[in-house]
Amino acid sequence: MITLEDYIVLATLLFMIGLYGVIVRTNLLMLFFATEIMLNSVNIALVAISNYYEDLTGQMFAFFIIAIAASEVAIGLGLLILWYKRHGNIDLNTLKSMKG
Amino acid sequence: MEVIAFYTFAIAIIASFLIVVTSKNVLYSMSALASGMVLISGLFFLLNAEFLGVVQIIVYTGAVIALYAFAMIFFDSAKDVKESRRSRAIFLLSTFSSILLVLLMTIPMSSDAVSALYPMHQDVGNAQDVGMVLFTKYLIPFEVAAVMLLVAMVGGIVMAGKKMDRYLGNDKEEISK
Known part of the structure; x- marks a missing residue:
């Protein structure tokens, strides 16, 4: 029998994979993928909690997280394309225009 | 049956997301991300959240991944990305901090005071139930x-x-x- 803890452990593992991606990758597109992984892992945890407590609030939050992820991708990719057109690469280490 | 499905999906999701964060090629990474998203919707079906499972497939693999795929037109996606490595200490610290973060969020669940705010109805389907809560509360x-x-x-x-x-x-x- 699968318990709630199994789903939470899975979500934690996926969140760690996503965080590892955010820490290690310096390509901005890869960073976006890692962010998607983290958002999805949180969705799994929310839906699992929603199922085991027989409460719909978790599913509602997962639903709004999906909406936020969609708009984040639209805005983020717009900015990324703009940056790539100006500078020719999307490496995180080149984003140093604020450096004194 | 449920156990087999859970572990199959879990291992497949972890494998495809590991490919996402370790792959050098953006296209491989994106394909692995798409497969991971579809497999996550399988978990949602397993958790009796049919509506969210369908939304996951439509929005994530249909819209988000398609948006990434179209954005690839603007980037040199065929060649491998060159990245500077970062130190190992940061990785260990991030592991501990993520475990801590998840514990912080999930420990309150062990309390008995948790009760359902909008309980599910057993007599209607999940999509109908979600619709009723979404369009009222x-x-x-x-x-x-x-x-x-x-x-x-x-x-x-x-x-x-x-x-x-x-x-x-x-x-x-x-x-x-």
Whole structure:
């Protein structure tokens, strides 16, 4: 029998994979993928909690997280394309225009 | 049966997401991300959240991954990405901090005081149940999310579509063309 803890452990593992991606990758597109992984892992945890407590609030939050992820991708990719057109690469280490 | 399905999906999801964060090629990474998203919807079906499972497939693999795929037109996606490695200490610290974060969020669940705010109805399907709660209790957030998506769409069009016919960089040879 699968318990709630199994789903939470899975979500934690996926969140760690996503965080590892955010820490290690310096390509901005890869960073976006890692962010998607983290958002999805949180969705799994929310839906699992929603199922085991027989409460719909978790599913509602997962639903709004999906909406936020969609708009984040639209805005983020717009900015990324703009940056790539100006500078020719999307490496995180080149984003140093604020450096004194 | 449920155990087999859970472990199959879990291992497949972890494997495809590991490919996402370790792959050197953006296209491989994106394909692995798409497969991971579809497999996550399988977990949602397993958790009796049919509506969210369908939304996951439609929005993530249908819209988000398609958006990434179209954005690949603008980037050199065929060649491998070169990245500078970072130190190992940061990785260990991030592991511990993520475990701590998840514990912080999930420990309150072990309390007995947790009770359902909007309990599920056993006699109606999941989609109907979600609809009833979404359009009564969460109507304002739903409308705000709609406005947010509109703002994001306009912002995306304005930023990505600006001066598409002109070169915006500062490479002299390209400007003189």
